[in-house]
Amino acid sequence: DVVLTQTPVSLSVTLGDQASISCRSSQSLEYSDGYTYLEWYLQKPGQSPQLLIYGVSNRFSGVPDRFIGSGSGTDFTLKISRVEPEDLGVYYCFQATHDPLTFGSGTKLEIK
Amino acid sequence: EVQLVESGGGLVQPGSSLKLSCVASGFTFSSYNMHWIRQAPKKGLEWIALIYYDSSNKYYADSVKGRFTISRDNSKNTLYLEMNSLRSEDTAMYYCAKDYSSYILDYWGQGVMVTVSS
Numbered sequence: 001d002v003v004l005t006q007t008p009v010s011l012s013v014t015l016g017d018q019a020s021i022s023c024r025s026s027q028s029l030e031y032s033d034g035y036t037y038l039e040w041y042l043q044k045p046g047q048s049p050q051l052l053i054y055g056v057s058n059r060f061s062g063v064p065d066r067f068i069g070s071g072s073g074t075d076f077t078l079k080i081s082r083v084e085p086e087d088l089g090v091y092y093c094f095q096a097t098h099d100p101l102t103f104g105s106g107t108k109l110e111i112k
Numbered sequence: 113e114v115q116l117v118e119s120g121g122g123l124v125q126p127g128s129s130l131k132l133s134c135v136a137s138g139f140t141f142s143s144y145n146m147h148w149i150r151q152a153p154k155k156g157l158e159w160i161a162l163i164y165y166d167s168s169n170k171y172y173a174d175s176v177k178g179r180f181t182i183s184r185d186n187s188k189n190t191l192y193l194e195m196n197s198l199r200s201e202d203t204a205m206y207y208c209a210k211d212y213s214s215y216i217l218d219y220w221g222q223g224v225m226v227t228v229s230s
Contacts, residue, residue, distance in 0.1 A: 048220040092157055096215030100173045101159040
């Protein structure tokens with residue numbers, strides 16, 4: 001199975017600063033069709049997860065442009081510029097290139 | 113407005129069975145693939161099953177393969193997860209999620225809790 005390793009495990013950020021989360025895959029996530037099935041989700045406290053980014057860098061409808069996804073192959077990054085209070089929660093990367101589909105272990109974002 | 117409402121959870125003994133339901137509304141259910149994802153208490157997310165829009169294909173995580181069965185009834189806008197031979201490690205919040213396209217999980221239900229304990 002593909003293992004997604006997220007770092008750091010937790011992150012404490014001052015409001016207005018930038019946060020960066022890494023997701024490293026044990027195998028390349030580029031599918032034979034050229035698409036990379038890598039997504040990012042945010043689970044706010046007490047809520048269900050919500051989609052932020054799909055296809056490495058595409059923001060889902062309504063997601064602020066402060067959220068920027070990047071990367072290729074096995075290394076991916078989610079950057080959150082100008083962190084706001086509503087950004088706190090646990091961020092998960094998710095791959096759907098290989099069966100079975102797998103989530104990263106999560107990164108908890110806290111506000112200082 | 114898209115809504116996914118799970119039900120059927122509860123406290124069960126090890127080795128028993130349970131069937132979860134997820135009723136969908138606000139979109140054409142029969143046109144979309146659907147997933148089940150679970151989250152053990154204080155743990156991360158674990159994808160467990162996918163069913164295509166027409167039930168032609170089903171995929172499972174190794175942890176549930178052979179014990180869990182995903183199914184759907186498009187006439188009732190309902191997704192199911194039949195769970196057999198339940199173990200304590202199956203204790204989790206179970207979420208259903210809509211697949212926007214290409215395994216993008218754009219809407220999630222609020223989740224239903226399953227506790228396996230004697």
